[in-house]
Structures are given as C-alpha cells and as structure tokens.
Amino acid sequence: MTDIKSGVNLLFLREEELRQGIELLYFAYRGFTEEPDAILADYGFGRAHHRVIYFVGRRPGITVSELLATLRITKQSLSRVLGQLIDDQFITQRPGLRDRRQRLLELTAKGVDLERLLTEKQRARIAAAYREAGPEAVEGFRKVMLGLIGEADRRSFTAAGLRARERR
C-alpha cells in the first residue's frame, strides 16, 4: 500500500516539478523582455530590433548571413528591421575585406548607447538574481540552461564557437 502510494506521490511530484520548470522559463522570459520592450516602443522599435542590436553589439563585424543563422529568421524578415536600424543610424555596414559581397555590421556610437540602455536592464536583473542566489546556484543554473538549449545553439557557448568567431 505504502509502495503504491509513495510511487504515485513521486510521480505527482515529478510532474509538478517539470511543470514548474516550464512555467519558470515562460515567466522568466517574459519578465526579461518587458523592460526593454517598453524602452523600444519609445523609439518605434520592437523586440526584433533589440535582437539585431544585441547580436551586432555582441559580435561586431558580424555578416548578414551569420546574423540570419543566429536569429533563425528569413532575410526578408531581417531586412525590414535591419534597414530601419541602418536608416536611423544605429548600425553601419561595410564591405568584407576578404569577401566584398559581405556586409559587415557594426553599431554606431548611437547604436552602442541604445544597446547599453536596453541590455543594462537585463544585465541588472540577471546580476541581482545571481547575487541573491549565490555562486553555486549560478553554476547549477548554467548547467541546466545549457541542457535546455538545442544542440545547434549550444555551440555558441563552447570554446570552439568562440574561436570560430575570432576568424573575421
């Protein structure tokens, strides 16, 4: 009897634990985007603009195709957003040195400012969560998050991925 009962309880706890995991991700992601979203609205931009600004800031000189691969959207989708950011002078393009078909993307000074403004909110939020939780918890957080990330994206977080980026 106790065997069956505790078995059921274990199953229930497991189910509950996993569902809480799902919800943690959902709510954390939402909490994470709402502040930048509010700022972006003042500029007439949306979340898509933030993602472009973020990754161009993160990897200066990134090509259009690398950006497309990172964001996993079509070039038509990127085009509108990137075009606006270039028109409004948050991002500049220059031709690749070794391959002149490429457009290497970089933030302008104005772009760096906006990137800071937007990401600062997110960094502050993460910093606060890390501080409260402590270094051990942070280590666990990173382990679990890495496990959640798809194989394809995981490379962005390995030494190999970082080295590949240096080659431009």
Place this chain on the structure above:
Amino acid sequence: MTDIKSGVNLLFLREEELRQGIELLYFAYRGFTEEPDAILADYGFGRAHHRVIYFVGRRPGITVSELLATLRITKQSLSRVLGQLIDDQFITQRPGLRDRRQRLLELTAKGVDLERLLTEKQRARIAAAYREAGPEAVEGFRKVMLGLIGEADRRSFTAAGLRARERR
C-alpha cells in the same frame, strides 16, 4: 599594476558572465518552443493556442479573467484563440456556480490529449536537462529563475498562490 589588470579582468568576466546569462535565456526559450510550435502548425494553431491549452490544463476551471491576467494579453487577443479552441472542441466552458457571469474553462478529452502531446516534448527536455545536471544544479536553476521572474508573477510559485487557486 596587477590590481588594475585584475580589476579590468573581473569587470570583463562579469560583463561576459551576464551576457552569457542573457543568451542562455534567449536560446533556451527558443529551444523550448520550437518542438511544440511544429506540432501546433499541423493543427493550424500557434504558440498562443499552446499557452491557453497549457494554463487551462494546469488550472482546470480557470476563469477568463484569470487566464487574461496570467497571459497578460487583452481579451480581444484571447478571444480569437480561445474561440477557435472552443469551436474545435479542445476546451469547454461552463458558467461559474457562485458567479454565473464567469465562464469556467476546462480541457475536453481531446484537449487533454493535445496538451499532453505538446507539453510532453517540453517535459522531456526539462527532465533530460535536470537529469544531466543533477539535483544540486536543479536547485540552483530554480533559485536563479525565481530571481529573474517579476514580482507579480512570482506569486504563482508560492504556497499562497497555490492556495488562492484552490478556492474555486
């Protein structure tokens, strides 16, 4: 000299650590939604439908206003999605007992099946990540994620929040 240099390095590491945190969230969330998204497409549904199915499954008898508050969308937005799910018989409505203005929402058998199908992928992904990372890491993960979640949403994860729900 070493003081300055290590100070700079610490700043750099901190910046890098925080940026990696941002990216972990971005990629984990994307990895987390892509499988259900693919299934939903077969039903002519989108991510919004999944969210509704999920929370109705999670809190059977949830009212429309509670669902709106959970999802933080307008009733006009919910209306289309919920209407489709009711038309297609994934969700049923019944009037509230104490307040007949309310529509209490529940999954049908068909709805439960779809909910399982969709969430199973996510549960499996979390289960695998938890298993690989180990119980200590899971504890850390939960601590950090809770810290990332906005004050308003955090209540969903406390005993008080759970108790409030029982009252229907």
Place this chain on the structure above:
DNA sequence: ATTTTATGTCAGTCATATTGACTTATATGC
C-alpha cells in the same frame, strides 16, 4: 566561363498582439 554564394528587393499572406467603443448578463452596494 559557369556555377555558387552573399545580399537585397518586390509582393502577398498570416499570427499575434494592440487600442477604442460598445453590448449583455449578472452581481453587489446603498
């Protein structure tokens, strides 16, 4: 010289969200 690649563009469509205005039914407070 041909083919492939990197980028860009035009056109049409869809899903998800918004604001604003208004309706209906029911509950609640005085």
Place this chain on the structure above:
DNA sequence: GCATATAAGTCAATATGACTGACATAAAAT
C-alpha cells in the same frame, strides 16, 4: 429596488514580426 460595477464578448482598425515565392546583382569559387 435601483444604480453601479464586474465578467465576458464583439466589431473595427492597426502594428509587428514572421512567412513563402520569385527575381536581381555582384563577387567568389570551380
């Protein structure tokens, strides 16, 4: 009991971010 508030729903217009498909141009690679 009547006025007001609340729960839910609807109509209309709009914005954002994504998609597919077709086609164009320049430069690199074979």
